[in-house]
Amino acid sequence: MQFSLVRWVLAPRTTLQARRLVAEFGSGMDAQTAWVMARLARHPDELPYAMWHLNGEEQTG
Secondary structure (H helix, E strand, C coil): CCCCHHHHHHCHHHHHHHHHHHHHHHHHCCHHHHHHHHHHHHCHHHHHHHHHHHCCHHHCC
16 A cells, blocks of 8 residues: 555645555555545545546546
8 A cells, every 4th residue: 555745745634544444444445545535534525526536537648
């Protein structure tokens, strides 16, 4: 499980919560999914962005 430095700097509380989720779920959850789940728990209004992010649409081009 790796969380980028950018995520630690820009959203440390979300990243810490995501690390806890990964530890709880074990190898059944990847870091990206855990981070999105933690982010949505604190900021439910970001659901459209989260779905876009999980679907991998940021990797166009």
